[in-house]
Amino acid sequence: MRVLFVTSEVFPLIKTGGLADVSGSLPSALQNIGVDIRILMPGYPAVLDKLTDLQTIASLENLPVIHNASLMMGRIADTQVKVMVIKSASLYERDGGPYSDANGLEWLDNPVRFGVLSKVAAILSGPHSPIVDWQPNVVHCNDWQTGLTPAYMKLVEHSQAKSMISLHNMAFQGCYAPGWLSTLELPHTNFAVEGFEYHGQLSFLKAGIFYADAITTVSPSYAKEIQTAEFGFGLEGLLSKRGDEIKGILNGIETDEWNPEADPHLIKTYSATKLAGKKLVKSALQEKLGLHIDASAPLLGVVSRLTHQKGLDMLVPIMQNLLDSGCQLALLGSGESALENAFSNLAINNPESVSVTIGYNEPLSHQIMAGCDMFIMPSRFEPCGLNQLYGLAYGTPPIVNATGGLADSVVDTNIITFKNKTANGFVMSEASSASLLSCIKQALNVFNNDESAWRQIQKNGMSLNLSWDKSALEYLAVYQTLTKPA
Ligand code: ADP
Ligand code: GLC
Numbered sequence: 357m358r359v360l361f362v363t364s365e366v367f368p369l370i371k372t373g374g375l376a377d378v379s380g381s382l383p384s385a386l387q388n389i390g391v392d393i394r395i396l397m398p399g400y401p402a403v404l405d406k407l408t409d410l411q412t413i414a415s416l417e418n419l420p421v422i423h424n425a426s427l428m429m430g431r432i433a434d435t436q437v438k439v440m441v442i443k444s445a446s447l448y449e450r451d452g453g454p455y456s457d458a459n460g461l462e463w464l465d466n467p468v469r470f471g472v473l474s475k476v477a478a479i480l481s482g483p484h485s486p487i488v489d490w491q492p493n494v495v496h497c498n499d500w501q502t503g504l505t506p507a508y509m510k511l512v513e514h515s516q517a518k519s520m521i522s523l524h525n526m527a528f529q530g531c532y533a534p535g536w537l538s539t540l541e542l543p544h545t546n547f548a549v550e551g552f553e554y555h556g557q558l559s560f561l562k563a564g565i566f567y568a569d570a571i572t573t574v575s576p577s578y579a580k581e582i583q584t585a586e587f588g589f590g591l592e593g594l595l596s597k598r599g600d601e602i603k604g605i606l607n608g609i610e611t612d613e614w615n616p617e618a619d620p621h622l623i624k625t626y627s628a629t630k631l632a633g634k635k636l637v638k639s640a641l642q643e644k645l646g647l648h649i650d651a652s653a654p655l656l657g658v659v660s661r662l663t664h665q666k667g668l669d670m671l672v673p674i675m676q677n678l679l680d681s682g683c684q685l686a687l688l689g690s691g692e693s694a695l696e697n698a699f700s701n702l703a704i705n706n707p708e709s710v711s712v713t714i715g716y717n718e719p720l721s722h723q724i725m726a727g728c729d730m731f732i733m734p735s736r737f738e739p740c741g742l743n744q745l746y747g748l749a750y751g752t753p754p755i756v757n758a759t760g761g762l763a764d765s766v767v768d769t770n771i772i773t774f775k776n777k778t779a780n781g782f783v784m785s786e787a788s789s790a791s792l793l794s795c796i797k798q799a800l801n802v803f804n805n806d807e808s809a810w811r812q813i814q815k816n817g818m819s820l821n822l823s824w825d826k827s828a829l830e831y832l833a834v835y836q837t838l839t840k841p842a
Pocket of ligand 1: 372373374375377659660661688689690715716717718721740741742743744
């Protein structure tokens with residue numbers, strides 16, 4: 357089974373969110389079960405910098421706008437995963453992030469940047485590929501940045517390979533003015549409802565959903581949710597037409613990277629049977645963040661993009677109540693300025709009990725995950741979510757809203773789930789401040805009054821197998837179904 361895995365982000369090369377975590381770990385899990393997999397991604401400066409054994413392997417011709425580029429291949433250090441990158445100085449080698457400049461403004465030529473990524477994936481799977489000794493059976497696309505790939509494969513390159521798209525977040529669709537059709541050399545006849553047109557615009561994501569041979573999402577609940585108006589972001593009609601085919605496969609976690617027993621970012625490692633180290637990590641975190649060092653103060657953790665999706669606006673109005681109950685908060689994140697300001701003000705007014713770090717910080721994200729007592733994730737929608745999985749693995753019970761992958765991974769604590777040892781967190785009854793408050797209060801009740809019950813809840817989460825092993829087999833099964841002779 358040869359698979360071309362097309363993505364815009366791969367940890368540790370470049371990351372803005374969970375897509376990078378998935379792309380950094382799923383391919384290697386697939387390789388471990390015998391899949392011959394290669395990643396294809398844009399040659400951002402950090403990617404060119406970090407890959408080892410990087411060599412030019414082919415010349416790419418007939419590309420929109422830039423006409424040609426080179427295809428390079430390297431390896432992610434310490435792994436055997438092969439990564440092919442499109443090297444184009446004019447498209448990808450600039451300062452700023454993968455989607456926007458240093459001021460947060462979207463690159464105006466994103467349709468070309470990701471149109472070319474999609475086109476190259478299609479070329480590499482088709483009869484005109486410049487690589488003769490490696491042709492994929494399946495092209496596995498991820499999110500809108502790769503959405504045009506299935507369209508190019510079917511309509512332009514006449515590829516024999518099968519295409520599939522994994523939907524990590526319906527909120528980002530890549531919709532652009534119809535003028536881009538000609539620039540991207542897409543057939544105008546397919547700019548239609550039965551094609552890649554969406555409310556008069558060219559939609560990258562719709563193209564992927566419409567033309568892909570298979571569709572997956574990153575949790576079973578999200579696979580159902582996106583077929584409703586509440587979560588489908590306008591594409592629920594198209595998605596429900598393909599409803600039964602859409603398979604939800606829960607993400608795993610990279611256990612080499614996220615493992616409290618061997619985490620280089622922690623002053624002391626710990627495990628489900630040796631939880632003492634977690635206390636030391638907590639006091640070190642309190643000290644580092646300037647919080648009052650107090651083992652008994654419930655420390656709430658947040659690591660998140662600060663956007664509507666993540667629901668952290670629900671935490672702001674209940675913070676005073678929680679502080680009055682003796683809680684502390686350690687927050688790391690960035691996003692909407694109103695939310696950044698609201699949390700920053702809380703920290704200014706409560707320096708010994710609230711710490712807010714605005715920005716992106718990999719080591720601190722591990723320290724918060726390990727040092728906090730509870731992880732707060734009240735997302736309004738969450739295709740999968742990785743942080744609640746990290747919370748489970750680190751003995752930091754997650755407090756989550758019942759949606760998407762959160763509902764599929766966190767088991768609420770009640771009499772039944774406590775008895776049968778499945779309870780591993782606390783689940784809100786609805787997305788509201790009141791519900792979040794009552795959920796945190798339930799957790800505090802156990803944390804403050806019943807140490808052995810709390811330890812049991814921690815252990816239940818820590819003993820789950822959250823690795824990619826099971827999910828990788830499910831992806832392999834999708835590839836096999838796709839390529840089965842008719
Ligand atoms: P999403 O991809 O929707 O943002 P996920 O929970 O799937 O949500 O993944 C988010 C990933 O990004 C996690 O690995 C998380 O630790 C990381 N992350 C988010 N914000 C930050 C930050 N400010 N600093 C460091 N890591 C962050
Ligand atoms: C998206 C989703 C998140 C998911 C991640 C990886 O960023 O918002 O829920 O975990 O993709 O699949």
